[in-house]
Amino acid sequence: MAEIIVEGLSHTYSAGTPFQKTAIENINLRIPQGQFVGLLGHTGSGKSTFVQHLNALLQPTSGRVLLDGEDINKDKKTRRDVKWKVGLVFQYPEYQLFEETVYADIGFGPKNMGLGKEEIDERVREAASFVGVEPELFEKSPLELSGGQKRRIAIAGVIAMRPGVLILDEPTAGLDPAGCRQIMDNICRYQRETGATVLIVSHNMDDAARLCERLIVFDHGGVVMDGTPEEVFSRPQELIQIGLAVPQSTAIAMALQEKGLALKGAVYTHEQLLMAVEAAKGAALC
Amino acid sequence: MSAIIEFKDVHFKYPEDELESLCGITLAIEEGSFVAVLGHNGSGKSTLAKHMNAILTPTSGQVLVNGLDTADENRLLDVRRTVGMVFQNPDNQIVANVVEDDVAFAPENLGIPSGQIRDRVDRALQIVGMYELRQHAPHLLSGGQKQRVAIAGVIAMEPKVIVLDEPTAMLDPQGRAEVISTVTRLCREKGMTVVLITHHMEECIGADRLLVMSNGSLVDDGTPAQVFSRVEEMEAEGLAVPETVRLAYDLNRRGFSLPIDTLDVSACADNILKEIR
Amino acid sequence: MLKDITLGQYFPGDSLIHKLDPRTKLIAVVLYIVALFQAKGWIGYGAVTLATLILMAISHISFGNIFKGLKPMLFIIVLTALLNIFYTTGTPVVEGWIITWEGIDRAVKMILRIVLLITGTFLLTYTTSPMALTDGLELLLNPLKKLHVPVHEMTIMMSMALRFIPTLIEETDKIMSAQKARGADFETGSLIQRAKALLPILVPLFVSAFRRADELAVAMESRCYHGGEGRTRMKQLHLAGRDYAALVVSALFLAGIIVLRHFGL
Numbered sequence: 001m002a003e004i005i006v007e008g009l010s011h012t013y014s015a016g017t018p019f020q021k022t023a024i025e026n027i028n029l030r031i032p033q034g035q036f037v038g039l040l041g042h043t044g045s046g047k048s049t050f051v052q053h054l055n056a057l058l059q060p061t062s063g064r065v066l067l068d069g070e071d072i073n074k075d076k077k078t079r080r081d082v083k084w085k086v087g088l089v090f091q092y093p094e095y096q097l098f099e100e101t102v103y104a105d106i107g108f109g110p111k112n113m114g115l116g117k118e119e120i121d122e123r124v125r126e127a128a129s130f131v132g133v134e135p136e137l138f139e140k141s142p143l144e145l146s147g148g149q150k151r152r153i154a155i156a157g158v159i160a161m162r163p164g165v166l167i168l169d170e171p172t173a174g175l176d177p178a179g180c181r182q183i184m185d186n187i188c189r190y191q192r193e194t195g196a197t198v199l200i201v202s203h204n205m206d207d208a209a210r211l212c213e214r215l216i217v218f219d220h221g222g223v224v225m226d227g228t229p230e231e232v233f234s235r236p237q238e239l240i241q242i243g244l245a246v247p248q249s250t251a252i253a254m255a256l257q258e259k260g261l262a263l264k265g266a267v268y269t270h271e272q273l274l275m276a277v278e279a280a281k282g283a284a285l286c
Numbered sequence: 287m288s289a290i291i292e293f294k295d296v297h298f299k300y301p302e303d304e305l306e307s308l309c310g311i312t313l314a315i316e317e318g319s320f321v322a323v324l325g326h327n328g329s330g331k332s333t334l335a336k337h338m339n340a341i342l343t344p345t346s347g348q349v350l351v352n353g354l355d356t357a358d359e360n361r362l363l364d365v366r367r368t369v370g371m372v373f374q375n376p377d378n379q380i381v382a383n384v385v386e387d388d389v390a391f392a393p394e395n396l397g398i399p400s401g402q403i404r405d406r407v408d409r410a411l412q413i414v415g416m417y418e419l420r421q422h423a424p425h426l427l428s429g430g431q432k433q434r435v436a437i438a439g440v441i442a443m444e445p446k447v448i449v450l451d452e453p454t455a456m457l458d459p460q461g462r463a464e465v466i467s468t469v470t471r472l473c474r475e476k477g478m479t480v481v482l483i484t485h486h487m488e489e490c491i492g493a494d495r496l497l498v499m500s501n502g503s504l505v506d507d508g509t510p511a512q513v514f515s516r517v518e519e520m521e522a523e524g525l526a527v528p529e530t531v532r533l534a535y536d537l538n539r540r541g542f543s544l545p546i547d548t549l550d551v552s553a554c555a556d557n558i559l560k561e562i563r
Numbered sequence: 564m565l566k567d568i569t570l571g572q573y574f575p576g577d578s579l580i581h582k583l584d585p586r587t588k589l590i591a592v593v594l595y596i597v598a599l600f601q602a603k604g605w606i607g608y609g610a611v612t613l614a615t616l617i618l619m620a621i622s623h624i625s626f627g628n629i630f631k632g633l634k635p636m637l638f639i640i641v642l643t644a645l646l647n648i649f650y651t652t653g654t655p656v657v658e659g660w661i662i663t664w665e666g667i668d669r670a671v672k673m674i675l676r677i678v679l680l681i682t683g684t685f686l687l688t689y690t691t692s693p694m695a696l697t698d699g700l701e702l703l704l705n706p707l708k709k710l711h712v713p714v715h716e717m718t719i720m721m722s723m724a725l726r727f728i729p730t731l732i733e734e735t736d737k738i739m740s741a742q743k744a745r746g747a748d749f750e751t752g753s754l755i756q757r758a759k760a761l762l763p764i765l766v767p768l769f770v771s772a773f774r775r776a777d778e779l780a781v782a783m784e785s786r787c788y789h790g791g792e793g794r795t796r797m798k799q800l801h802l803a804g805r806d807y808a809a810l811v812v813s814a815l816f817l818a819g820i821i822v823l824r825h826f827g828l
Binding site: 042248261273 | 524
């Protein structure tokens with residue numbers, strides 16, 4: 001369940017006008033159930049356009065997107081139903097809050113699904129607990145809360161649809177380090193406990209290196225790298241060439257290697273760097 | 287060098303809050319220096335910034351800008367033309383539909399003669415590298431470009447100080463780099479005093495002085511190297527330290543003896559090589 | 564997409580029309596509109612159409628651009644045309660038909676009138692930056708300041724509104740996508756249901772507009788804005804020879820149309 005297959009996906013904005021712009025071109029991917037995927041690429045590389053195809057918010061100019069073998073753009077009904085199966089959290093989602101209470105806002109998605117009152121209640125409570133929103137806040141207006149809390153309520157609003165695939169476009173943008181950590185922990189917990197597929201669009205290389213099991217790198221509307229963090233970060237020069245940063249640990253490891261110290265394996269987390277340096281010292285002492 | 291901005295035991299409380307947002311800040315900012323202020327959300331760093339050009343005035347205590355009391359309403363314009371302010375959301379501080387018209391806004395408000403405004407605007411746009419795009423509509427620019435236009439709009443006022451209140455929070459890494467390199471250049475080449483409020487520790491590395499705020503108080507003050515090497519204290523504040531410091535700190539606990547206050551990646555690598563060989 | 568709407572869009576250029584003082588253009592547009600409503604016969608309409616085509620040629624504004632602007636008005640244009648065709652009495656085109664020659668005559672004139680009206684105002688906004696336009700308006704209305712009309716405040720509000728239209732359109736697009744991703748449905752249901760479905764867009768849009776206004780006010784004050792008093796302008800407006808020439812031509816044109824009308828042309 002919840003396997004995504006993308007075949008020859010292309011999208012051109014304002015096709016047929018002088019403003020025509022190809023945002024993504026011929027993307028082919030298979031994302032199996034339960035994977036934790038990071039989508040990297042600088043602004044304008046096509047990653048945001050790509051994710052909006054996965055829940056049929058945008059329709060392909062050519063190519064198709066299959067969810068569990070079924071074309072999500074088959075007809076009007078599948079296009080609508082896919083919204084609950086593939087939950088998409090936009091950048092700065094706190095700006096979409098509109099209901100009078102936190103409870104109603106989290107329940108907006110389930111209500112649109114046509115669920116009964118009890119089912120909605122259960123889902124709202126479950127989603128709120130995933131993001132660490134206490135029931136005491138339910139009757140408050142979402143507009144009174146702090147930025148970090150609003151963000152978590154907005155994410156809960158998507159989680160409440162129990163999507164088998166959860167996509168988040170820069171979920172930590174604009175938050176301070178403590179706020180970022182909290183959101184990422186929430187997302188990891190959702191993935192662990194429900195077995196959902198998670199796709200995160202991120203600019204934070206350290207987070208991507210630490211949390212994701214697979215990284216897909218976009219550039220100029222195409223996929224230029226696709227692999228484990230180890231595979232992707234073992235080619236740091238290519239990342240830098242397309243204008244992306246590398247994790248801080250990788251930068252230090254690269255400097256060490258440039259100066260003639262051989263390190264074993266790819267280095268992209270603090271722990272790996274620690275161990276690599278220790279091992280190098282041990283080897284030098286022998 | 288003399289202090290261009292001075293805080294004297296400044297307390298501030300928002301009317302709707304119970305707790306003070308600033309609890310007795312005493313601080314002097316040297317003219318021509320690059321000062322970074324780091325702190326998590328709600329630490330009071332934005333409130334501190336808003337006191338520097340009289341958007342807020344102290345509940346008690348005094349803020350002096352170039353010797354002028356910010357609470358003196360008769361000198362409000364003098365304070366504001368001395369300390370320019372750049373805000374977080376680039377969209378909400380651009381007032382005109384054309385880049386150059388926006389940059390001209392402050393000098394126009396100050397009643398500068400037309401011919402001089404043109405010169406100031408052109409110069410400001412050249413400093414931030416946006417001169418080529420002066421005829422563009424702001425909403426078609428990238429976040430980093432918009433923020434540089436906002437900076438130019440402040441420079442055109444010819445202030446002595448530029449205060450930036452989380453100018454990079456809404457930008458992508460490329461935009462962030464553009465903004466930070468622009469303000470660093472302003473300080474180093476034009477001698478402007480820069481106060482940068484941020485929660486990205488990597489943006490503070492190039493500063494002369496780093497202040498850390500927590501719960502409305504200044505909890506640390508020193509060069510970035512000094513402040514970041516107090517690893518335990520930084521972590522207790524919920525703030526990160528650069529990987530170079532973190533690495534040296536953790537390696538030292540495992541029997542290395544590295545200098546902990548290195549912020550430069552290449553220098554950090556040199557230290558490790560020296561230790562190993 | 565909402566983004567494709569052109570509203571008060573400005574195409575930079577340096578044609579003669581672009582170079583004219585905004586005050587000249589504002590007055591000329593008023594004269595043009597009066598002339599358009601004074602036109603009676605086919606010769607009058609022909610003259611206005613010809614003048615419009617000449618202005619388009621001088622300002623390098625293409626038919627495509629004008630057409631894009633007319634598109635949203637298409638419905639109104641077609642509707643007025645149909646009403647005129649079917650509800651004008653007179654000589655039937657074919658014996659027994661409801662359509663009359665008079666109806667066709669009136670319909671074509673109505674279409675021309677609407678299209679020319681829109682085209683004329685587009686020629687103004689396409690060739691004049693919103694900033695210049697509001698500056699010009701402020702100067703033209705300046706005498707009203709003596710009557711305590713807040714002219715400066717009105718024009719600065721206008722230019723802010725123009726500045727934020729694209730930003731708010733972009734934002735509406737984003738909010739709509741976000742709510743669609745939560746299964747909001749804007750397309751089906753009864754009229755009341757659809758009106759209700761707008762709530763998830765309007766509430767966040769208003770909240771955000773207020774937040775923007777708040778931040779904008781602080782940013783403007785930080786840049787020493789303190790009302791219109793003592794303000795100077797980077798781009799000072801002064802009337803050149805070509806402006807007087809343009810005004811004289813516009814006035815003569817209007818006079819000509821009125822003369823034609825007098826003779827029923």
